[in-house]
Amino acid sequence: MFNEEFQLDAPIRWGMVGGGRGSEIGYSHRAAAQRDRLFTFVAAALDLDAERGRDFGTKLGLAPERCYPDYKTLFAEEAKREDGIQAVSIATPNSTHYEIAKAALEAGLHVICEKPATIHVEDALELKALAEKQNKMLAVMYGYTGFQMVHQAREMVRRGDIGAVRVIQMSFAHGFHNTEIEKNSPGAKWRMNPEVSGPSFIIGDCGTHPFYMAGMITGLKVKSLMCSRQSFIESRTPLEDNAHVVFQFEGGAVGTLWASAINSGSMHQQKVRIVGEKASLEWWDEYPNQLRYEVQGEPVRILERGMGYLHNDDPGVSANRQGGGHAEGFFESWANLYHRYALAIDAYNRNDKAFLESHWYPDIDGGIDGVKMVNACVKSADNGAVWVDYD
Numbered sequence: 200m201f202n203e204e205f206q207l208d209a210p211i212r213w214g215m216v217g218g219g220r221g222s223e224i225g226y227s228h229r230a231a232a233q234r235d236r237l238f239t240f241v242a243a244a245l246d247l248d249a250e251r252g253r254d255f256g257t258k259l260g261l262a263p264e265r266c267y268p269d270y271k272t273l274f275a276e277e278a279k280r281e282d283g284i285q286a287v288s289i290a291t292p293n294s295t296h297y298e299i300a301k302a303a304l305e306a307g308l309h310v311i312c313e314k315p316a317t318i319h320v321e322d323a324l325e326l327k328a329l330a331e332k333q334n335k336m337l338a339v340m341y342g343y344t345g346f347q348m349v350h351q352a353r354e355m356v357r358r359g360d361i362g363a364v365r366v367i368q369m370s371f372a373h374g375f376h377n378t379e380i381e382k383n384s385p386g387a388k389w390r391m392n393p394e395v396s397g398p399s400f401i402i403g404d405c406g407t408h409p410f411y412m413a414g415m416i417t418g419l420k421v422k423s424l425m426c427s428r429q430s431f432i433e434s435r436t437p438l439e440d441n442a443h444v445v446f447q448f449e450g451g452a453v454g455t456l457w458a459s460a461i462n463s464g465s466m467h468q469q470k471v472r473i474v475g476e477k478a479s480l481e482w483w484d485e486y487p488n489q490l491r492y493e494v495q496g497e498p499v500r501i502l503e504r505g506m507g508y509l510h511n512d513d514p515g516v517s518a519n520r521q522g523g524g525h526a527e528g529f530f531e532s533w534a535n536l537y538h539r540y541a542l543a544i545d546a547y548n549r550n551d552k553a554f555l556e557s558h559w560y561p562d563i564d565g566g567i568d569g570v571k572m573v574n575a576c577v578k579s580a581d582n583g584a585v586w587v588d589y590d
């Protein structure tokens with residue numbers, strides 16, 4: 200079981216940029232970071248509207264003087280305090296991640312950045328180099344990869360339970376934008392604006408999640424890809440609200456990704472199916488406590504979270520917070536990741552390189568990969584759905 204008593208010497212003093220009142224993802228960060236008492240939320244620049252951000256921050260329990268009007272003031276003022284923040288999460292629209300993450304790392308902070316990490320590949324590479332120079336953690340919030348059954352899939356592939364991987368089928372295809380909802384939704388509006396969203400809407404917004412997860416489970420790297428993208432809501436052009444991608448992986452495996460916002464009637468359809476030479480695995484985020492294990496010629500097995508037959512190789516971090524049968528969900532996945540970030544930050548602070556080498560968390564390499572994938576898809580699609588090299 201999960202060790203609720205585990206604590207660091209002192210909780211990490213933590214701040215946020217973005218994630219203000221009414222934002223889609225702000226609460227998830229706060230709920231996950233504070234879940235295990237490894238982070239204490241002490242300061243923020245929560246909102247583009249400084250007054251609204253201050254009002255919201257004080258209602259969340261921040262001291263009024265630590266609700267800052269913008270990220271530059273947040274980093275500068277907190278650096279002057281003995282009890283200033285040590286880590287920050289960035290939950291702002293895509294085009295701002297680079298400049299905010301850069302400023303945070305320059306201010307000597309550990310950083311948890313939303314995905315897609317940046318718009319341009321060079322920017323993500325620059326952030327990686329800066330984090331290394333500063334000896335700080337730079338994590339990317341691929342929030343679905345904290346689920347135990349995703350880790351079970353990874354371990355099964357590693358142990359050879361399905362044999363060599365042949366096909367990877369990925370999808371994140373919801374129906375929430377099947378009409379022009381951006382007319383009345385600020386959170387949807389920026390996603391359709393290339394200057395804020397980047398060169399892609401739905402591949403970057405949703406496709407990056409199963410793409411990262413599949414790479415995490417299989418360890419396979421993309422060699423080349425081909426993408427077709429289109430917008431069924433005309434006003435979204437040149438961005439896409441639907442895309443299909445075909446991948447060739449190093450070593451011979453192939454794969455597909457369907458990223459869509461116009462899959463009418465679908466809640467998420469975020470699935471990763473890994474087909475091996477002996478068996479297949481399939482995980483679906485709407486049923487995250489289960490993992491389908493299909494051995495050729497045998498009845499389908501549905502593996503359940505919390506059961507003794509699973510490969511639980513990492514009981515300290517990804518252990519069950521509740522016994523099997525009780526559904527764990529999205530917030531547990533996020534809390535598992537924030538727990539991992541806390542351990543990584545602690546190791547960075549102690550300069551414990553050996554721990555960091557064996558400690559998994561979604562880091563900037565996965566962020567770089569996501570940005571690369573998005574840009575390669577755009578290049579392929581905009582040249583008539585041609586094959587493009589990944590690197």
Ligand code: NAD
Nearest residue numbers: 217218219222223224245246247290291292293313314386
């Ligand atoms: P949103 O539009 O709902 O909220 C953005 C918030 O950031 C708002 O409160 C806004 O006022 C604030 N903000 C904008 N610019 C700012 C700045 N310069 N300084 C301070 N605050 C600023 O957006 P969202 O849906 O919450 O998405 C935010 C980011 O999170 C995006 O990059 C998105 O891709 C990502 N996201 C990730 C997940 C996930 O599962 N990991 C889910 C949803 C969104």
